[in-house]
Amino acid sequence: MRRVVIAAAFAAVVGLAAATAAVGARQAGPTKLTVWVGWSAGKELVTFKKVAAEYDKAHADVTLDVVGGITDQKITAAIRAGNPPDVVSSFNSYDVGIYCGTGAWLDLKPYMAKSHISTSIFPKATMYYTQYNGTRCALPLLADTYGLYYNTALFKKAHITHPPRTISELTADAKKLTQRNPDGSLKVVGLDPFIGFYENVPERWAQAYGAKYIDSKGHAILANQPAWQKMMKWQKSLIDWYGYKNLVKFQAGLGDEFSASNGFETGKLAMNMDGEWRVAFIANEAPKLQYGTAPLPVDDAQPDLYGSGYINGTIIGLPKGGHNVDKAWQLVDYLTTNTHALAELTNGLKNVPSTSASAKSKEIVPNAHFETFIKIFNNARSSTSPIMASGQSYTNLVQTFWQNYQAKGSKSLGADLKKLDSQLDAQVKQAGGGNGGGGVP
C-alpha cells in the first residue's frame, strides 16, 4: 500500500512539474497588446488591421488585438476603472485637456527622447492638439481637415460653373440647387448648415469666419468678436429660408452619415461640408457619383482665409495602468513615425499623413479629390480648436447654445454670448483647471 502511495505522489509531483514548465513556456510566448481605435465604419477598420498585422508579423514578441468602434467615453471609463488596454486612440483631440491634465494618458516626452523622436517631424498644428500645459500625452496618427464636397451633375443642371468661394456665393448656390416637393417638403437640399447634422459643428464653421474661442489667458471671448454673431445670424437666415421644420423633417429621413445611404452620396444633398475621409467612402460606396472638392467658402469680409480649413485628427497614446508600456510604446512609435505604415493608412483611409516624411512618400496613390485636402491642411491659416481642461464639455456647451439659437433665435445675441462666455469659464474652473492651460491654437 505504501509503495502505491509513494508512486502516486511521485507521479503527481512529476506531472505538476511538467505542467508548470508548460505553463511557464506558454507565458514566455508573445506579449498580447490590446489596441483600441475608433475606426469601425466601411473599410476603415480593415485598413488599420492590415497595418497592424504587418507589425505583428515583423515582431514575434508581440501579438496585437485590435478593437474598433472605441469612443472617448469608453477610453475614460476603462482607464478610471483600472482595466485599460495597452494602446488607446481617439478620433479627435477634444479631451486632450483631460487626458494630459489628469495623467490619464502617460507623458510621452521621456519615451520620445529615448527613441530620438523630435516634434519637428510632425506638422505644427498637430503638435498643438496633442499636448496640454506642457505635457505631451499623445501623438498624431494621421490628421483630418474639412472642406466642401459638391455634386457636379447637379451643378451642371443648375448652371453653376465653379464652386463658391464666399459665404454669399455659397448661399446663392445653395438656394439655386434646392428642390422642393409639390407638398412643400424638401427633396434636394443645396447645403444643410444645421448644427448637429452630419459634420456640422461650430468649430468647423468658425474657421471659415476666423472666429476665435479664447484669448491668450484662456478666457472665452465669443461675445467680443463680431465674427461669431455674423456667422450665427447667416446660418440661421439660411435655415429659416429652408424652413426649420422642413429641414428637421428632411434630415430625419436621410440615411445615416456613415452608411451607404449618406445624403450626399445619394444625391439628396447638392453640397456638403465634410472631412477628407469621405473621398474613400465615396470610392467604396458610390463610385459613380460625379463630385468635386474645394475649400470651404469663407466670410466675404475675409477673402484671404479662402483655402484654409479646420484641422484635427486621430491621436494615439499610452493609458495609465497599462501593463506592457515599453512594448506598447514601440508600437506607437512605429505607427506614428514609420513612413510606410503611414502611407498605407493614408491610402486606405484617405486621411492626411501626419509626418512631413510620409506626406512626401511615393507610396501614396495620387488622387485629385484628396489633393484638395492636402492643400487645405498645409495652408498657413488653417487652425484647430483650443485644448481646455473641461474637454469635450467645452465645445458641447457652445454647440448646445448654437442649437438653441438656430431653433428659437434670440432677442440679444450679444448678451446671450456674454452669458455663454461666463458659463464656459466657470465650467473650466469646475473641471479643476486654470484657464489657458492649452494655449491658444
Add this chain to the structure above:
Amino acid sequence: MRRKRFLVAVANHSFLIAAAIAFLAPFLFIMLTSLMTNEQALSSRFWPHPFAWHNFVDVFHEAPLGRWTFNTLEYSVLGTLGLLLSSVPVAYALARLRFRGRNLMFMIVLVALMLPPQVSVVPLYVMWAKLHLVGTLWPVILPNWFGDAFSIFLLRQFFLTIPEEYLDAARVDGLGELRVLSTVVVRLAKPAIAAVALFSFLYTFNDFFLPLLYTGENPHNWPLQIGLSQFRSLHQVQWNLTMAATLLVMAPVIVIFFLAQKAFVEGVTLTGVKG
C-alpha cells in the same frame, strides 16, 4: 332602459376595440418594418414588398446576438438565484418571527424601495472600480445575493397569509425554525416564489441603467438591452435590421408570459391589492 344599457355596452366595447388596436399597432409596425429592405424602411411605405425574412438571419451576422443573450442569461439566472436564496429567509423573518424592531426594519425596507438608484450609484461605482470589477456584470449580479427590497416586501405579504397552525404543527414535530422555513413554508409559498422569480427574471432581462454603467465600455460583456441600444452604432442605422433585432429582444419575454400567465397575473395582483 334596456336599449340604453345596450348602447352603452356597445360604446364601451367600441372604445375597447379601438384602444386594443392602438395598443397592438406598434407591434405591427415593428414587425412590418423588420421585414423590409433598408430603402423601404427609409421611405414611408407600410407594406414590405418583398418580405425580407432573411433579415432575422442577417441580424445575427451583423451583431453578436448570441454573445449578448449569453450575458443576459448569466445576469438573469445568477441574479435571480441569489435573490431567491437571500430574500426568502429575510421575508420569512420579517413576517413570522417575533422580535423588537420588526416593524422598523420593514419601514426601512420600504424606504430603500423608494430610493432612486442614481443616489447610490457614484460611490458604488468607485467601490467596484477599486475592486477591478468594472467592465464585468458582477456589480449588477452580486447585490442580488444580499436580498432585494421589493421581493422581500412581496414575499412577506404572502408569508403573512400562511396560517400559524401549519407552522406550529411542524414545530411540534420537532423541526427547527430553519427546517420549517425550507420545507413547509417554501412548499406553501410556491406561487409567490414563482412570481418573485418571474419578476426578477423580467427585471434583469430589461435592466439598462446599471448594466450600461458597468459594461458600457466592454462590448464583450454587453447584455441584450445594451447591445440593442448600441445596435445602431454598429451598423449605421439600418432601420429594418434594428427593428428585427428589437422584435427578437421583445420575443422571449412575451413567450414566457404566455407560458407562465397565471404566475404573472397572480404576482402583479399580489403587489397592488394586498398592499
Add this chain to the structure above:
Amino acid sequence: MLLLLAPWLVGFSVFFGYPIVMAVYLSLNHYDLLSPPRWVGLANYRYLFTIDPQVGTAVKNTLWLVAILVPAQVLFALGIALMLARARRGVGIFRTIFYLPALAPPVAATLGFVYILNPATGPVNALLGHLGISGPLWFQDPAWAKPSLVVLGLWGVGNTMVIFLAAVLDVPRHLYESAEIDGAGPWQRLRWVTLPSISPVILFAVVLGVIQALQYFTQAYVAANIASGQASQAADVTAASLGYPQDSTLFYPVLLYQHGFSDYQMGYASALSVVLLIVSFAVTLVIVVNSRRWVHHAGAIR
C-alpha cells in the same frame, strides 16, 4: 434568527447605508477617479445651485414628468380598467392585449417608438398625412419630445391597469346596490363608491409613478441617442446627444449620469445625487402624509 436576516443586513449596509454616507463625503470633494479626492467644501453645491446652466432645465423636466406623465398614466390606466370592468365579453383577451406592451423591454419599446414616430419616414406621420394633418416632429422637436415620451409611457400602462382592474372588480357588490337604491346614477356610483374603494390602490400607483419619474433614465437616454442620429461613427463629435433635442429630454438622472460618467466629475455628481436623495424622500413623505386625506379605508365607507 439573526442568521436569516444576515444577508439582507449586510446588503443594506453595503449597498444602501455606505453609498449614502460616501455620497455625502464625495460631494464635498473634487474627484475624478484618477487622482485622490481633493477637498472643496461646498463648491460643488454652489456650482449646482447657482452656476450649472443645465440643472434648472433638468429639474424642470423631471418635475414635468411628475406633473404630467404620472397623472396621465394613472388616469389612462384607470379609464381602461373601468371600461374593462364593465365589459361582458372577451375581457381576458383585452386584458392580455393591454398588458402585453408593458412586458416589452424599455429599450426595445423606445427604439420602436422612435422609429414609429419618425417625422419623415414613420407610419404615424404617414397616416396623419393621409388624413391631411401635417404631423409634428415628435422626438425631433423639443416641444414634442416629452409628449412623445408620454405616448411611449401610455403604451406601457398594462401593469397599473391590471392592478386597477383587480381592485375595481374587488369592490363589494352590496355597496353598488345600496347606492343604486339611494338613487345614484353611474357617474355618482363611480365618484362615491368605486373611487373611494380603490383609493389605496390609486395612491399606490401614484407613489410608484412618482418614484419612477424621479428615476427616469432609460427611455430618455435611448430616445435621445437614437433620435439625434448620433452614435454612428465612434466619437464623431456632433456633441453629446444626451437631452436631445436641445436639452428637452435632459432629466435629472440623465444629467447626473452625464456629469458622473461622461465628464467623470464624481464629486459634483455626488452632490447632484445628495440633492436627489433629499427631494425623493421629501416627495414620498408629502404624498404618504397627505394620503390620509383622500384614502378611505374599508371601515369608513357608509
